[in-house]
Amino acid sequence: GSIHDAIEGADVFIGLSMAGVLGREDVARMAKDSVVIAMANPVPEIMPDEAAAGGAAVIGTGRSDFPNQVNNVLAFPGVFRGALDARATRVTGAMRLAAATALAGMVPSPTAERILPSPLDRSVAPTVGKAVAAAWTG
Structure with a gap:
């Protein structure tokens, strides 16, 4: 399967890959109040506003210009x-x-x-x- 299959119902996504591999529709298919940590740099797997629009409760990235810098x-x-x-x-x-x-x-x-x-x-x-x-x- 793909990442889009694997993410369904997941509580947490930790991305260490490349920009844009996750969309808001993927986050919407995750568990309620999911956690998305998208650490690809300089562009994360999903931008924080898109993760929030999909329903993520906690969002972190590897970037210093967004809250929750995971570095x-x-x-x-x-x-x-x-x-x-x-x-x-x-x-x-x-x-x-x-x-x-x-x-x-x-x-x-x-x-x-x-x-x-x-x-x-x-x-x-x-x-x-x-x-x-x-x-x-x-």
């Missing part, structure tokens, strides 16, 4: 800092989960327009780093 800049500096501080020999699943949990915890009252902290927030890397270092068990 590796949020995780990588802190993950590396934490791994270095812990003298880790590898990055484990527990460390990755700690990074994600730390990021989520930085938004105490998430809304559809704000599920992640800003990449410009200078406290992101230290917060993630401390969590990652604490998760190292090697």
Whole structure:
């Protein structure tokens, strides 16, 4: 089947592919209050206004000019800092989960327009780093 077949009834779409592969009619066929994270750059798999028109409740992209920028800049500096501080020999699943949990915890009252902290927030890397270092068990 195609992406258009696979998306029917889905709760979440996470796109890491190319521009324009998803349309508002695809989002309309997803589950009610779906989540669409379209990270292709510079043009996402679906533009946020189209995803919203299709019924998505939460929308994120890899772009800084839309709400909910989902970008590796949020995780990588802190993950590396934490791994270095812990003298880790590898990055484990527990460390990755700690990074994600730390990021989520930085938004105490998430809304559809704000599920992640800003990449410009200078406290992101230290917060993630401390969590990652604490998760190292090697």
